Amino acid sequence: MMRGKLLLMVSLILLAGALLHSEASACEQCGCNTTYNGYCSNQRWGWYGARKSVSSLEEARRDLTEYYADRDVQVGKIVEKTSYYEAVILDRNKKPVDRVIIHKRSGRIRSVQ
Template identity: 65%
Template sequence: MTGKSLFMAGVSLLLAAILNTEASACRSCMNQGWNSTYNGYCNNQNWGWYGARKSVTSIEEARRTLEEYYAGSEVMVGRITEKTGYFQADILSRGNKLMDRVIIHKRSGRIRSIR
């Protein structure tokens, strides 16, 4: 192998190791049960939900984001209302009891509990 080829192979292996480490770090976060409103963030550019940096422009987008965030849990997304800088949503138990009230910031997509 030439020096250039060896260098490229080394860089490729290093990049693969770094990307795998980041992915396993976020899997580790999720495995520890950190998928709640305040702790659902891993410092990774590919992370979504709480850490997402994407604008939410409609009630439908807010509902999709919340349903994705709460997927696999025992709660449902209830009524969503639009406010000036955010959307407000009711989080309901399976018995339609209000468990939490959250907001989704329109510019950043951040989810926060307000109840």
């Protein structure tokens, strides 16, 4: 019985070490942790979980444009709501492919379509 508990504890410690090592490897390769959609604690932070308020339509457009910079889409019309901005994401033919929100207080971006 004691041997089984010891084996379980050692296994959990090894698993935790492996997970931490894989996250550290992701940070070494690109400077960010890709596990949480690009969130970094350094100057190259991403959007998921980062606390960065968005207080204007211009800031929302800038952040969304940055977020989608490596994709073949563009940010369309943005509408201000009470606690978030809602934006339409367009493909190269100006057809809607997604609808996203960016929260004013946290800056988190979420697809709502």
